[in-house]
Amino acid sequence: MMNTSSTIPVEGAIEAPWTLPYRGTVGMACLIVAEAAIFIIFVVAYIFYIGKSLSGPTPAQVLELPIFGTICLLSSSITVHFASSALRKNNLRGCTAFLAGTVLLGAIFLATTAREWHHLIYDEGLTIQTNLFGTTYYSLVGLHATHVIVGLILLSTTLAFSLTGHLKEEHEKKLEVLSLYWHFVDAVWVVVFLVVYVLGR
Amino acid sequence: MAFLAPLFAVTALAQSPTNIFAPAATPAHSIFGLSMLVLSVTFGIFLVVGGLLLYALIRYRHRPTDSDHEPAQIYGSNQIELSWTVIPILIVVMLFLTTTRVILRTEAIPKPDNTMDVTVIGHQFWWEYRYPKLGIVTANELHIPTSDKANPKPTYLTMSSADVSHSFWVPRLAGKMDVIPNRVNTMWIDPPDAGLYLGQCAQYCGTQHAKMLLRVYAQSPEDFAAWASQQQKPAQQDFTGNPTAAAGQTVFMHNACINCHTVKGTVATGRFGPDLTHLAIRDTIAAGAVQNNPENLRRWIDDPNTMKPGSLMPAMHLNDHDLDLITAYLTQLH
């Protein structure tokens, strides 16, 4: 028994230190690719059906640019970035503050979407059943909103951890993965915004 | 393909009214030409690659007499790999160009003026044909004039569907073309020889997709004209001398039949089912499912499900007497 391990012996030293990417990041990247593909299909459906509704209302009649919500959502990308860099520098209070800001901004965005839907449904009479525009609009914006909600749940959980002092510097990579997701949700919004509110009108 | 090649050959000789290797109109001929080319190229590739594979397996099999040494390890060779990348590319380009030529010749030629125009509407399990220029509406049996070089009269089909997707496929005349709701597709056929060409719906469309058969009657221009002028007439209404048929007509007009069927010139104007104006002229009923004769007709009206389960015509639950009368009436609709 000269050798009691399953190591395959190698002659000579290993060339370089052996480093591999962090699996959280890679996993999230995969998830993002998959999600992006889902969004693309919904966006394609939206674009394909622009102007094909057999009856009104049309986007031009009822949609308004959601400037305020957009600003909030996009700035939340910045705050979440600051949150994770604060954590990297072990600035726990800064991190908590920025997380709280992110959650708040995200919530405001959701509220503006909710208001918009309320307006469309009750004032304009546009539902998902009304016409092709309603169908594609609610499903695309709704799909995005679902992602915002998921992101908000994750962020709030993190916020709760950091408020109770469970968030530590060693969790920095995990927070970065989460912020990656949040950036993705924001990026999707940019596309949705352009397609629904700019191109579609 | 060693196995398949003989099969393909057999196919060419096989007796089948729907053999794609027995083309009878220009589009089918172009496809046939292309298919022969593609078949020979692929067969050639099979012979070369399959042959080499077989040779290698036999030549390099492990023999009991072999030494224990592992064979020489070879990790690759740029020249060889390059060659088996480039040669297939050339073959692909060649195949692609030929294919494109046939596509353009079939799909991208402008429509001439002197065509016979027919609107094809697919329904769940039957076909509706409208001849807008002639004012004819009929079902399930498509009549078209023959078309030869001297006297070209291609038939143009403008196709759409009333419900789900279907596909129009008469192999000896042309390739298939899908018949899709909310979309208009076109195709053309020009058989030079008179005759009956068979086919069937080639896109799964529900329970009775299997019995959504196609019958295309190509007729000499004279025969076609005779058929068309008969079709243009309204339905026979005067049944003096045939009291059963007359009574049948009354029963028919007082039943739900008229909600779904049209008999031109009467109160029956339904469009859900096939037009029955000249039903008696047709060879078959229920989209080719059965012969058009009084017994079948009677059974059909009694309960379509016995002949074509899942057909969208409900069983009408008529008594025997009414059934006889309606059958007598329908057989008079020449």
Next chain:
Amino acid sequence: MATPVLEAIDQTQAPPQGPPRPNVIYTWLTTVDHKKIGLMYIAYALVFLLVGGVEAILMRIQLAVPNNHFISPQVFNQLFTMHGTTMVFFVGMPILFGFGNYLVPLMIGARDMAFPRLNAFSFWVSAFAGLLLYFSYFGASGLYAAGSAPDVGWFAYAPLTAKVFSPGHSTDYWTLAVFLSGVGSIGTALNIVTTILCMRCKGMKMSRMPLLPWLYLVMASLVFVAVSPLTAAQIMLTLDRYIGSHFFDTQAGGSAVLWMHFFWIFGHPEVYVLVLPAFAFVNEIVPVFSRKAMFGYPAMVAASVSIGFISLSVWAHHMFTVGLGAAGNTFFVFATMVISVPTGIKIFNWLATIWGGKVIFATPMMFCVGFLFQFLIAGLTGIMLSAAPFDWQLGNSYFVVAHFHYVLVGSILFAIFGAFYYWYPKVTGKMMSETLGKWHFWLFLIGFHLTFDFMHVPGLLGMPRRIYTYEAGRGWGGWNLIVGIGAIFQVAGLLFFVYNLVRSYYRGKEAGHDPWDAWTLEWAVPSPPPVYNFAIEPTVNSRRPLWDLKHPEDPDSDYE
């Protein structure tokens, strides 16, 4: 054939082999071990293979003679829908994920997948999806109204799936089942990609990774971009059916063709998702039984990656008859034909690997030889279909059915059988019986060719697919009879296989670490491998670490 070198270096303790304890079920239900999950995937898929196979046999009985009344049209339509859906989503995908789960960590020298819990989750979601699909027989107002499985075909073209044309809940079961299976697939694919990118043992650069993980990497990446669109489309369809949206509602101006695009954007890459793992098995088996290194490893990798990319741009070759117009058709003809170039590279590399080797015809290799010939033929019939005008004749005919069974059965299933015979010793520690294996091989081979060679002919004679019966005068009768007889041979072959699987577990020869004298890392651990796989993380220096070990005088690392 186990080499003494290996026994010397690997002293990893085999797990204690006691009598099964009462918590054995609990262990399996809660396991997060990649090997157990892999095996559950495989077992689950095998059960569904038999179910889907029985459905196929019923169809073949019905079609054996013209005007048959064995099965009603409704039931027949359910049979092919369930058969296609089962075979693709609940046989093909899980069995390949199962092998991937089992083998990828072992081959890259890792102790488990990157996310073991996600792995278990994905498996159970997929498993649930399969049960859900079959529950439709009872749940979709079935049971007493009997027979209410989905009957819309495996690509479920709109608007046949709309509430008006498909009332009841059968289509909902189909949508949900496929949706869930998609969620599971994306989860597992994510796991595979992350495992491969982040868990490789020391020294295993991407350029040294065995081909199997490489192909799984491409396959899993394809899953993200292929299965997700289907998931999206299923969401739309569910919305249409449940809350009355109009994505595919042609009455409201919606488009039937849009569904076709969405489905085939999934559907075409999906068939490569299925075939890439089959290539992967062949890539491992052919070199070992030819006793030669894989010829042209970099070309093989490049070909796989480019197949992945090209396969994303060819989906509309399933839609040549939709009326895309000359320009659209031409584009897709070209894209489709181009795939034959990287695929050809693969075939030629296998050929060159065999060339100059010493081919040992053990059962795994025999199945691979079957694969090589049958894949060649299937690919060439694919080329015929890809010539659009030819497809106007062949599309939706039995020729297509024959083409894709040539790939799905003749290539993928053959490769899977090869993989079973090859890795069974690793998994169980027992060899499978060669005699039974040969019986299995020959019976299945004969059955396969009787069935699927002769199936081309009715297609050429104008027989469309998905018809429950046909008239006598069409000249299809005799051919269909032969096809049916072939199916019986396949059943016989499969019975030998099942028997072999079970029998060998109890009676098989002891396998040892490395019965095939192979070269990749999984053969360095005991059979069956311990829970932690490698007692000490291995380090590799070339693509064939065990070759280096067995031939220290001439290691691979000198050539790479």
